[in-house]
Amino acid sequence: MSESSRQRLLDDAEVYALYATTETERRDIETERLRVDDTARAQFDVLVSEIHETLALAAAVDAAPAPARLRSDVLARVASSGQEPTVRELPPNVTPLHRHRRERSKSWRYSMMSAAAAVVVAVGGVVVVTQTMGNDAQPSQADQIVAAPDARQASAEFPGGGLATVSYSLSQDAVVVDLDGVPQPPPGRVYQMWFVDGAPRSAGVVSEDQLTSENGTVVDGLGSSTNFAFSLEPAGGSPQPTEVLTMLTLGA
CATH class of the missing domain: 2.60.40 (Immunoglobulin-like)
Incomplete structure (x- = not known):
């Protein structure tokens, strides 16, 4: 296993954990995970797990019940739409997120996760965003x-x-x-x-x-x-x- 393969996998941990990839890109990352050695695989799994925990904590802190009308609209669309996932081709002017991400440093990635966490959930065309931005209280x-x-x-x-x-x-x-x-x-x-x-x-x-x-x-x-x-x-x-x-x- 080359060092570049190991680093590429670790660089992809964030977009993988955030589901910010196409289905094809996700399969490629999972294939790469199986190719690397046990140490790199464990590092990748830890990074993904930490990001999931951060997002779960952010969602729990800022969680609020959805308005009754929004909830009923979402459920109605779910009931009337197919449940198979759809993969759409990206427009020519859109670059996959992971290509930009490889230009960012490790320090940026970790500071981003500590300063802000965003969860985007799309159901039947309705997008709900939950976000926290540096809510850590200053010590008294x-x-x-x-x-x-x-x-x-x-x-x-x-x-x-x-x-x-x-x-x-x-x-x-x-x-x-x-x-x-x-x-x-x-x-x-x-x-x-x-x-x-x-x-x-x-x-x-x-x-x-x-x-x-x-x-x-x-x-x-x-x-x-x-x-x-x-x-x-x-x-x-x-x-x-x-x-x-x-x-x-x-x-x-």
């Missing part, structure tokens, strides 16, 4: 802090129950505060957070939403703080802590 600030190479974590119990956990990153200059099972403060009082690097610096009061949030609270301005503290203060907070409840040590 909290995710970036927790995932930073220098990220650390410290935890301490609250008086009366509950746990305070602080994830922090010097490079991100911020912390993520998670409060698990911490009770509500007494009426007219609030929890206040503090950066401690000599003199305490207020990091804000804890709102009721933050107290019950499962996503954590991002607080910027870590600086060179070596401790993070919680205190119990009058509503609205205090310029300096008056009743420290717990303090977490932030290591380097």
